[in-house]
Amino acid sequence: MADSSKFRLNGSEVAVTSAADTPLLYVLSDELKLQGPRFGCGLAQCGSCSVLVDGVELRSCVTPLSAVAGKTVTTLEGLPALHAASKGLAKVPEYTPLQQALIDTQAIQCGFCTNGIQIKATELLSKNPAPSEQDIRTAMNGHLCRCGTYPKIIAAIQQAARSMGGKA
Ligand code: FES
Ligand code: FES
Structure with a gap:
């Protein structure tokens, strides 16, 4: 069953339907079609998937969608x-x-x-x-x-x- 999560992305409010435990990277790339964050290692080791969450760098490959609910996410875009x-x-x-x-x-x-x-x-x-x-x-x-x-x-x-x- 998909959840609905809201967060602020690059200056706009977004609501997504991916499951709460979906890695943020997949939500950004698959559901929201952004190409900035990239899948490299998938293990928080390389940094290619990084985004800013409330101004702090996080590895989106290991960050669940639930962790950014209500927060501000900035990607390369x-x-x-x-x-x-x-x-x-x-x-x-x-x-x-x-x-x-x-x-x-x-x-x-x-x-x-x-x-x-x-x-x-x-x-x-x-x-x-x-x-x-x-x-x-x-x-x-x-x-x-x-x-x-x-x-x-x-x-x-x-x-x-x-x-x-x-x-x-
Ligand atoms: S893909 Fe390597 S740190 Fe996320
Ligand atoms: S991995 Fe090719 S420019 Fe850094």
């Missing part, structure tokens, strides 16, 4: 609007400073990890606008990139921090 809201911008940009930095540094190769990288880095920069390299390494430690672009990911996060007024 919602990051530009989240950035605009946090900075009081009148217009939602095409790319966030972080996304632009990932493009500039060519940190996106196959792109499979990039969803989780952006979610985690967004969380980091919201809490720590001027992270040190070690802060970035520590924050990103649980995000695996099979293409090995870690130095470029660090450079991108530093560029994004600088462009948003931090001094990383």
Whole structure:
């Protein structure tokens, strides 16, 4: 028997009918047809499925739908609007400073990890606008990139921090 759960997704209220114990990743991808969160390991080990729940990164592959009832979920698709809201911008940009930095540094190769990288880095920069390299390494430690672009990911996060007024 399907349950009905409501939560806020990328600025809009949504009601879904997946069972309460369905992994949030499946709800986002199968029921809501979002392509940002990706299935990698399914074991909370790689970070490719990450989303923000009330501003905190969670692995959606191991988070049941019931855990986000009434909460605010932000996926990759919602990051530009989240950035605009946090900075009081009148217009939602095409790319966030972080996304632009990932493009500039060519940190996106196959792109499979990039969803989780952006979610985690967004969380980091919201809490720590001027992270040190070690802060970035520590924050990103649980995000695996099979293409090995870690130095470029660090450079991108530093560029994004600088462009948003931090001094990383
Ligand atoms: S798919 Fe969720 S952490 Fe790997
Ligand atoms: S860019 Fe390919 S896994 Fe990170």
